[in-house]
Amino acid sequence: MYKKEELILKVENIYLSYDKPILRDVNFEVHNITRPNLKQGQVVSLVGRSGIGKTQLFKILAGLQEPKSGTVRIGKDLHPVEAGEVGIVPQNYILFNHRTIVENLKLGLRGSVNKMSEKEKTELINDYANKFGLKEHLKKYPMQLSGGQRQRVSIIQQILTGNKFILLDEPFSGLDPVIKDKVLELLVSISQLDELNTLVIVSHDIENALAISDTAFILANEEHKEGSTITESIDLIEMGLSWDPEIKHNKHFQDLVAQMKFRM
Ligand SMILES: Nc1ncnc2c1ncn2[C@@H]1O[C@H](COP(=O)(O)OP(=O)(O)OP(=O)(O)O)[C@@H](O)[C@H]1O
Ligand SMILES: [Mg+2]
CATH class of the missing domain: 3.40.50.300 (P-loop containing nucleotide triphosphate hydrolases)
Incomplete structure (x- = not known):
């Protein structure tokens, strides 16, 4: 149906x-x-x-x-x-190499800056990271992740834009x-x-x-x-x-x- x-x-x-x-x-x-x-x-x-x-x-x-x-x-x-x-996930998507995964994900929330507190942002990111198997990678830098993991970070980043x-x-x-x-x-x-x-x-x-x-x-x-x-x-x-x-x-x-x- x-x-x-x-x-x-x-x-x-x-x-x-x-x-x-x-x-x-x-x-x-x-x-x-x-x-x-x-x-x-x-x-x-x-x-x-x-x-x-x-x-x-x-x-x-x-x-x-x-x-x-x-x-x-x-x-x-x-x-x-x-x-x-x-939201766009380009063919050659980019993550910022000098920022950790959690910081990269926060960039997705940039547009919601006025609406969400730092704490709320962190909670939301943790929530997504748990859901999508990235929890243990949040403090790492993109270069420390596999291509597939980076790809998923980039997709989740776009989801976070709302x-x-x-x-x-x-x-x-x-x-x-x-x-x-x-x-x-x-x-x-x-x-x-x-x-x-x-x-x-x-x-x-x-x-x-x-x-x-x-x-x-x-x-x-x-x-x-x-x-x-x-x-x-x-x-x-x-x-x-x-x-x-x-x-x-x-x-x-x-x-x-x-x-x-x-x-x-
Ligand atoms: N700036 C440009 N000037 C002239 N031709 C261009 C330009 N950009 C793309 N093209 C041409 O447009 C066509 C389509 O390119 P496009 O990148 O959209 O292909 P695609 O289907 O995404 O290929 P792929 O699967 O390899 O990524 C190609 O023939 C390309 O040479
Ligand atoms: Mg193409």
């Missing part, structure tokens, strides 16, 4: 070119999905091959880059996106399979912390992206046309392939992934 309620993200006719077209006619929507007695957030992925324009689209969605034309509108009032109002929308560029790259699964678990739990939490994942790793998504869009080229666009929309809920922690073992899911790899 679920319902697709109001629109919370609407991307219309995005066009971007440099010396040649990169993205064209990119259109998609995200609705608030509700399920009885659950805080069900949204997880949407945009998947495509390397060089297809995912990072460019990521920047446009985050309000960090102006497209040549087209609009990105977010929130219940569908206002034009502004830089800073969506932004409902979080965009992630290749969140699974460079991680071994076990750590990848931890990142997947973390993203699922984030999506269930708040009804309006919405994760938009940009990735070439179709298996992992689809494993936690309710909706996926394939970004690819069409024959004889320059610039990539959305060539396929996949409603994983309708297909009965969403919200299942064991989905990677499901035969239908594996078939879908195999098919889509072929089409991207």
